[in-house]
Amino acid sequence: MAISETQDAKTAWRRIADDLSAEIASDGYEPGKGLPTALDLAARYGVHRHTARHALKYLQEQGLVSVEQGRGSFVTGRRVPYRIGRSVSFRQNFNAAGIEASGRILSVHCITIPISISKSLGLPTSGSVWRVEALNSAGGKPISLSIHYVSTDRFPDFPTILREHNTSITEAFRHFGIDTYKRLSTALSARLATEEEAARLGLSYGDPVLTSEGIDSLPDGTPLQVVESVFAPSRVQFIVEAD
DSSP states (O other), X not given: OOOOTTSOHHHHHHHHHHHHHHHHHTTSSOTTXXXXXXXXXXXXXXXXXXXXXHHHHHHHHTTSEEEETTTEEEEOOOOEEEEESSOOOHHHHHHHTTOOEEEXXXXXXXXXXXXXXXXXXXXXXXXXXEEEEEEEEETTEEEEEEEEEEETTTOTTHHHHHHHXXXXXXXXXXXXXXXXXXXXXXXXXXXXXXXXXXXXXXXXXTOEEEEEEEEEEOTTSOEEEEEEEEEOTTTEEEEEOOO
């Protein structure tokens, strides 16, 4: 099984990655099961541990493996469909797939409205907004970090209402008489995780993440909130629905 160190480095790590990929595909590893460490793989194939780490990193980029800092590498379960259309709800998306979802408020601050947010919400730059940061989980795993920007003038008691309604932003809006709202637009992109995002989502610093910036409005088109989210890419599959 050993790979000659005289072989091209790319051939070496790719051989390890292909072997592990085949084992995962043949149900040799169930979702959530830990994979051999880089040191174990290095010993198994007779290569340097950095070569083994390259193989694990490649599998992570393919969505087959999740690397959790301080714990190791694990086989990724199936990506859960996350639908993006006129109606976007984290809990509804996962509940529809039979997976229990929850959210936890990390912080709520009143801040001077950023210029980009003022434009999206149609508010003056002299105003302020609530900046609500939340960690969203599904199936016992962190899925996304989200930051919600909500007008302080329109929703003066928003932090208190959030606490009373078990951190559900949708329920908080209902308290203010808003039963339904729709997504006006969603912008998707990708970048590398910050140190804080990696720690919150159980990723490694510098891992890729998927990001979205959404603008929600009332049924009549009045902007309601801006939501900036960061997703662990191996756990979700975005499905953009035609309206």
